[in-house]
Amino acid sequence: MPRLHELQRDFARSVLCGVNFPSEWLRSNGIPPAKRLAIYRNNTILGLTEALRDGFPVVNRLVGEAFFEAMARQYVRIHPPRSTCLLEYGAGFPEFIASYLPAESLPYLADAARLEWLRQEAFQESYREGLKISTLGAVPPQSHGGVRLEMQPSVRLMVSEYPLLRIWEANQPGFAGDDRVSLREGGCRLLIVRPRLEVEIHSLDTGDYALLTALAKGATLIEAAELAISSDDDFNLFTSLHGWLQCGLFTHLSL
Amino acid sequence: MARFISQTGASATIPALAGIGLRPPHYPGLVDSRPQVGWLEVHSENYFGRGGAPLFYLEKLRGHYPVSLHGVGLSLGSTDPLDRLHLQRLKELAARIEPSLVSEHLSWSSIEGAYLNDLIPLPYTEEALDHLVNRIRQTQDFLERRILIENPSSYVEFTHSTLSEPEFLVETARRADCGILLDVNNVYVSCRNHGWNAEEYLNCIPAERVEEIHLAGHCLNRFEGGEVLIDTHDRPVCEAVWHLYEQALDRFGPCPTLVEWDTNLPSLETLLGEARKANLLLEAHYAQAA
Numbered sequence: 001m002p003r004l005h006e007l008q009r010d011f012a013r014s015v016l017c018g019v020n021f022p023s024e025w026l027r028s029n030g031i032p033p034a035k036r037l038a039i040y041r042n043n044t045i046l047g048l049t050e051a052l053r054d055g056f057p058v059v060n061r062l063v064g065e066a067f068f069e070a071m072a073r074q075y076v077r078i079h080p081p082r083s084t085c086l087l088e089y090g091a092g093f094p095e096f097i098a099s100y101l102p103a104e105s106l107p108y109l110a111d112a113a114r115l116e117w118l119r120q121e122a123f124q125e126s127y128r129e130g131l132k133i134s135t136l137g138a139v140p141p142q143s144h145g146g147v148r149l150e151m152q153p154s155v156r157l158m159v160s161e162y163p164l165l166r167i168w169e170a171n172q173p174g175f176a177g178d179d180r181v182s183l184r185e186g187g188c189r190l191l192i193v194r195p196r197l198e199v200e201i202h203s204l205d206t207g208d209y210a211l212l213t214a215l216a217k218g219a220t221l222i223e224a225a226e227l228a229i230s231s232d233d234d235f236n237l238f239t240s241l242h243g244w245l246q247c248g249l250f251t252h253l254s255l
Numbered sequence: 256m257a258r259f260i261s262q263t264g265a266s267a268t269i270p271a272l273a274g275i276g277l278r279p280p281h282y283p284g285l286v287d288s289r290p291q292v293g294w295l296e297v298h299s300e301n302y303f304g305r306g307g308a309p310l311f312y313l314e315k316l317r318g319h320y321p322v323s324l325h326g327v328g329l330s331l332g333s334t335d336p337l338d339r340l341h342l343q344r345l346k347e348l349a350a351r352i353e354p355s356l357v358s359e360h361l362s363w364s365s366i367e368g369a370y371l372n373d374l375i376p377l378p379y380t381e382e383a384l385d386h387l388v389n390r391i392r393q394t395q396d397f398l399e400r401r402i403l404i405e406n407p408s409s410y411v412e413f414t415h416s417t418l419s420e421p422e423f424l425v426e427t428a429r430r431a432d433c434g435i436l437l438d439v440n441n442v443y444v445s446c447r448n449h450g451w452n453a454e455e456y457l458n459c460i461p462a463e464r465v466e467e468i469h470l471a472g473h474c475l476n477r478f479e480g481g482e483v484l485i486d487t488h489d490r491p492v493c494e495a496v497w498h499l500y501e502q503a504l505d506r507f508g509p510c511p512t513l514v515e516w517d518t519n520l521p522s523l524e525t526l527l528g529e530a531r532k533a534n535l536l537l538e539a540h541y542a543q544a545a
Contacts, residue, residue, distance in 0.1 A: 001415045004383050005334040008366040008375075015371055027412040029449060030481040039410045039476075039483065043373045051372070080369040084328030084341050085303045124304025153305065197308045 015041045016077055048076040048089065055090045056116045058171045059097070062109060071100055087124055090117060108162035108183070115164055115190065115201070118156040122194045125154035130195075130248025136241070143255055145222030149215050150252035154194040157204075157213055161187040165203050195248055207235030212244075269294045269321045269355040269467070271509040273533035275526050276516060277322075282312040284523040289319055292530055294355070296323040296513050302352075303344045313352060323356040323467070323513070324349060325436075328370065331390045331404075332363035332377045342397050349398065356467060356511075358403035358436045359394070361387070361424055378413035379423040384430075391431035403434040403466055408441040408473070408486035412449050420445065421459035428464050435460060437507070438469035439500045440492065440515075444484040453499055457506050465507045470500060470533060471515040489519035491529060500533070504540045512537065 002010070002025060014021035014037055026033035049072040053060050060068045075096045081089040094117055097103055098110035131149070139147060163185035170179040189209035191202040204212070207228040214224035228235045244250060272293025277285070285295075295316060302309050313322070329341055349357060362374040377383040395402055406424050418426070428435050437460060446453040472490035476483050492500075492514065504510070514529040 004378065004380075004386060005366075007378060007413070008334055008363060011375065012366045012369060012371060015373075016369065025414055027414055027449075029412065031478050031483060033411070035478050036411045036483070039485065040371075040373060040375060044371045047372045081372065082368055082370065084330060084338060084365060084370050085300045085344070086328075086372065087301070087304055124307045124309075126306035194307060197311060 011037075011040075015044050016080055044080075045073055045076055048081065049073055051086050052076070052090055052093060055120050056093065056113055058116055058168055059109060059113050061171045062106060062112060062167075063103065067102070071097065071103065074100075087120070090120070093117065108160070108164065108167060111158075111160040111162055111164050112167060114158060115160075115168060115192070118158060118192045119199045119201070122154040122156055122192050122199045125152075125194060127154070127194065127196055128152060128251040131245060131250040131253055133242070133245045135253055136245065139253070139255065145220060146255055147221045148218060148254050149221065149250045150254075151212070151216060151249055152193055152195065152251055154192075154199070155212075155216065155249070156192040157190070157209065157216060158192070159187065159189050159209070164188055165190060165201060168201065193247075193249065205232060207232030208240055211235075211237075211240060212249075269323060269511040271511055272537060273530035274320075274323070274511060274513045275530050276513065277313070277316065278517070278520055279309065279312075280520055281523045281526070282308070282316075286312060286315055290523070290527055292320065292527060293534075294321040294323060294511065296325050296515075299324040299326045299345055299348060299357075300328045300341075302348055310351075317352055321355045322352055323358065323511075324352065324354040325513075326357070326359040327374065328364060329359050329394065330362075330364040330370070331359055331394065332361065332375075332383065332387050333365050334363075334386065335366060335368065337390055337393055338365075342394065346398055349400070356403060357398065357400060358405055358467065360405045360407055361427060362407040374407045376407050376409040376411065376413075376420075377423075379416035379418040379420060381417065384418070384423060384426060387427055388430045391427065391433050395431070395433065401433055403436040404428060404431075405436040405438050405469065406441050406445075408438070408444040408448075408484075410448055410483055410485070419459070420451070421456045425459060425461065425464070434466040435464040436467045436469060437465050437503065437510075438471070439503050440469065440471040440473060440496050441486060443496050443499050444473050444486050447484050454502065457499075457503055460507075462507045465503075465510055468500070468503060468507075468510045468512045469515055470496060470512060470529075488515050488517040490516075492532075497532070497536070501536055504536060509537050509540050 010021050013019040021037055023033040049069055052072045075093055079092050094110050094113035097113050103109050163181055165188050166181045170181055189204040191204050193200055210231040211224045211228040214227045225237045270293050274294035274296055275292055277295040277297045302313055360374050362376055364371055442453055442456050446456055470492045471488045472492055473484050474487045476485055512533045516526055
């Protein structure tokens with residue numbers, strides 16, 4: 001007779017890895033114990049596969065349902081959720097895809113998954129009121145350089161070698177434009193943020209990307225601006241800051 | 256954190272009427288038309304985020320309907336340590352939403368840190384009973400409130416069980432001093448799957464413990480040599496379960512009743528239609544009682 005822990009451990013191994021579960025621990029009642037266990041295996045593997053499909057709809061579209069299912073099932077077996085909150089399941093899926101050999105011919109697939117994961121993170125972050133332009137205006141000009149700006153908790157930044165935003169857009173339901181994307185279009189830098197309810201994706205130029213990345217790491221305005229200017233000669237700090245303040249991207253200012 | 260305070264129109268207790276499960280595709284319809292329905296129930300874990308649309312709509316709707324928080328992930332029967340982070344998040348959500356009821360399952364879902372995303376039955380032994388009672392007590396102490404515990408639907412029975420499921424359920428509730436959420440569909444599904452008698456199952460449950468009832472749809476899977484009912488929540492409640500529900504009302508009296516529908520989600524109108532069916536039966540029992 002198994003102790004409770006032993007029973008649960010063996011049951012989980014049977015569900016996730018197909019390891020044999022002692023059939024004498026189960027009543028058959030007309031149906032072989034293995035078939036009864038298969039119901040649980042199916043519920044777990046299918047349920048988690050569908051949770052991944054919900055979270056990664058563009059990846060699903062790019063590879064097709066059958067390919068996605070095979071890839072997701074393998075991920076689920078190797079990396080079952082460590083949290084009981086499924087909103088958090090899939091953080092490791094992009095890295096898994098990057099090393100998943102059958103997907104080798106789609107080099108941008110892991111980046112598409114990274115973008116979808118960052119959208120999921122942004123979706124459930126908290127929201128704060130945006131900083132008013134006048135708040136920055138009230139800081140004496142000689143102190144502007146030392147200002148640190150906090151951004152919306154949902155802000156995520158990413159770089160891709162591929163035209164990821166175009167790939168993402170062309171794979172949205174109802175997209176009616178030209179869905180042929182050439183990888184020669186080149187890479188992109190993206191800002192993912194959720195002002196209030198809908199997650200937005202913004203394409204950034206090199207200057208804005210350098211500025212926001214530095215600010216996100218806690219750099220002062222002057223440090224961030226120097227990085228932005230060194231990466232982009234045409235970077236205009238005033239225009240950039242004004243635009244992001246109007247979007248409500250910054251939430252807090254400290255000196 | 257902004258605490259919800261303006262409970263215009265939403266009472267603090269769940270009425271003995273039919274409620275529906277709140278699911279994202281129905282958010283706008285519910286907010287716009289505010290249909291007549293007794294109360295709403297959500298899966299707690301879907302609102303564990305720090306913000307965004309789910310919490311926005313839930314807080315908005317909480318202003319108009321009583322809400323019940325129904326957990327699917329606490330894994331009360333697991334031999335892993337009780338998940339303190341999960342409990343903390345549940346407590347924060349409860350502080351924010353002020354639910355009328357909080358419920359969880361008589362089952363386990365995770366072991367050695369891996370979450371199986373399913374409600375797996377326990378062996379009905381003294382060892383499991385002690386363990387579960389202890390965990391429910393810890394949960395109630397942490398949340399500083401009583402919870403309800405729901406009977407699972409199941410496809411396996413463990414050979415070393417020494418108690419029947421209703422005995423185990425009642426003894427758990429008595430010793431942990433928690434309420435019972437009786438899922439009538441689960442009673443039906445498990446009784447059919449294991450050859451138990453549904454009426455005897457209901458007769459084992461003391462009426463004063465039952466504080467909520469669940470109804471849902473299930474499907475039939477045929478295997479060589481037999482068949483198994485699977486608790487899918489993907490279709491209307493079947494006639495046999497409505498019939499068992501009437502028997503449950505006879506025994507337990509009018510009780511808040513939730514129509515669960517989680518996959519293959521119908522239109523809000525169809526879901527409300529199922530709730531109206533439950534309400535008609537509840538009203539008939541009020542009339543009998545009067």
